[in-house]
Amino acid sequence: MSERGPFDDALGAAGYRLTGPRRAVADLIAAHDGHFTSAELLADARSRRLGIGRATVFRALDVLLELGVVERIDLPSGEHAYLACEPSHHHHVVCSRCGRATDIEDAGLRGVVDDIERRTGYRVDRHRLELFGLCPSCRSEQTA
Amino acid sequence: MSERGPFDDALGAAGYRLTGPRRAVADLIAAHDGHFTSAELLADARSRRLGIGRATVFRALDVLLELGVVERIDLPSGEHAYLACEPSHHHHVVCSRCGRATDIEDAGLRGVVDDIERRTGYRVDRHRLELFGLCPSCRSEQTA
DNA sequence: AAGCTGAATGAGACTGGGTATCATCCGGGC
DNA sequence: GCCCGGATGATACCCAGTCTCATTCAGCTT
Numbered sequence: 001m002s003e004r005g006p007f008d009d010a011l012g013a014a015g016y017r018l019t020g021p022r023r024a025v026a027d028l029i030a031a032h033d034g035h036f037t038s039a040e041l042l043a044d045a046r047s048r049r050l051g052i053g054r055a056t057v058f059r060a061l062d063v064l065l066e067l068g069v070v071e072r073i074d075l076p077s078g079e080h081a082y083l084a085c086e087p088s089h090h091h092h093v094v095c096s097r098c099g100r101a102t103d104i105e106d107a108g109l110r111g112v113v114d115d116i117e118r119r120t121g122y123r124v125d126r127h128r129l130e131l132f133g134l135c136p137s138c139r140s141e142q143t144a
Numbered sequence: 145m146s147e148r149g150p151f152d153d154a155l156g157a158a159g160y161r162l163t164g165p166r167r168a169v170a171d172l173i174a175a176h177d178g179h180f181t182s183a184e185l186l187a188d189a190r191s192r193r194l195g196i197g198r199a200t201v202f203r204a205l206d207v208l209l210e211l212g213v214v215e216r217i218d219l220p221s222g223e224h225a226y227l228a229c230e231p232s233h234h235h236h237v238v239c240s241r242c243g244r245a246t247d248i249e250d251a252g253l254r255g256v257v258d259d260i261e262r263r264t265g266y267r268v269d270r271h272r273l274e275l276f277g278l279c280p281s282c283r284s285e286q287t288a
Numbered sequence: 289a290a291g292c293t294g295a296a297t298g299a300g301a302c303t304g305g306g307t308a309t310c311a312t313c314c315g316g317g318c
Numbered sequence: 319g320c321c322c323g324g325a326t327g328a329t330a331c332c333c334a335g336t337c338t339c340a341t342t343c344a345g346c347t348t
Contacts, residue, residue: 125276127276132269200327
């Protein structure tokens with residue numbers, strides 16, 4: 001758990017200081033498979049007695065969000081959750097059963113956006129697409 | 145401001161009681177052109193001395209959300225906002241300058257979703273697409 | 289290796305959106 | 319008009335996220 005992971009690299013590369021608390025938060029995030037809430041992160045940190053303050057967890061999250069290695073998603077329930085991912089522009093398909101997510105690229109969305117611009121006259125400069133459903137393994141478990 | 149609007153009709157049709165406070169909240173919402181936050185609604189209600197409680201405003205919002213005549217959107221800034229709209233499934237293009245929104249239909253998104261299902265193996269049963277940009281009139285104002 | 293300096297931290301107060309509780313009220317079916 | 323359960327208002331509460339500020343520490347300089 002102490003070798004340098006992709007989070008540490010990203011932090012260092014962007015000129016952020018590589019501090020103990022930031023690494024610790026990155027480790028906690030890396031230990032999560034699917035999405036997680038801030039409350040879960042805080043609970044993790046507390047239960048491991050890391051002595052990391054509430055504000056620090058949120059600040060570390062902010063940094064990772066800015067770097068694009070973590071994204072915030074809005075679950076259908078309305079709650080906010082966070083998700084580790086690749087820093088390029090993309091979207092997510094989120095499994096509503098196990099919480100794991102798969103990154104997807106623009107997948108023809110560009111054309112849809114162009115079409116919408118043409119029909120509405122808007123100039124669209126930002127969009128968000130979130131998909132929810134069952135991942136392959138949860139699908140087969142459900143069938144069984 | 146007291147003739148029956150689409151909100152009142154929707155309320156009645158769904159078997160909800162047509163109460164004074166609910167009509168009042170619906171009127172406040174109808175008076176908004178673009179999106180609005182809960183804080184704005186509460187402030188409106190207070191400034192008009194309607195004597196409507198905080199909880200009632202949120203409860204009325206819940207009902208209207210459930211009916212689909214109001215939707216909750218997540219602005220790029222991360223704040224929540226609400227938006228009056230048609231109750232059918234659709235998406236929004238939101239003007240990031242004036243806050244007004246235009247409803248759009250699925251616009252080829254169905255094909256994109258199908259493609260994603262094929263490529264990822266997920267069964268997608270819910271999605272959210274939000275677009276942000278400049279509406280035609282804000283575009284021309286900006287040019288001028 | 290020690291010094292320096294500003295970024296990062298922890299503790300905890302604070303804010304703001306939203307919910308829960310509960311006694312009272314009132315819409316609308318009779 | 320009566321009645322009853324749904325709706326309401328006041329208010330306490332909860333939770334996510336932010337702010338403040340004194341202290342610490344990463345990492346450059348020497």
